[in-house]
Amino acid sequence: MEIISGIERRRHWRVEDKLRIVAEAESPGACFAEVARRHEVSRSVLWAWRKQVRSGALAAEPEPVFLPVQVVQEAAPMASPAALQGTSPPADLDQCRPAQQIEIVLPDGTALRVSESVGSTALRRVLAALRG
CATH class of the missing domain: 1.10.10 (Arc Repressor Mutant, subunit A)
Structure with a gap:
């Protein structure tokens, strides 16, 4: 009782x-x-x-899933908008590029490249927007 x-x-x-x-x-x-x-x-x-x-309003949280990761030596450089227009990029553009980048390729082929210093909260928001 x-x-x-x-x-x-x-x-x-x-x-x-x-x-x-x-x-x-x-x-x-x-x-x-x-x-x-x-x-x-x-x-x-x-x-x-x-x-x-x-x-579907009451459901268990989905279990976290690990995705395969492939580490490559060096990614091919991305074409800048200036290169697409036939003009040369400014000289200080190379100084602004981060030393390391993280590339995430989603199953649908969408590729996302971010600086290694990107915050986890910002990255989570971007990935949620791409998946939605």
């Missing part, structure tokens, strides 16, 4: 727990009301979770 003293507060469920309880309620032969009672969740909350799962 659980004795609650003071003001009762709402419980905060982890996504994993919600998914586990919904899966249990939807298993063959399970009694929806009994599952809700066993986990001390109201049936209306369990129905809401079930609806969220079915609509």
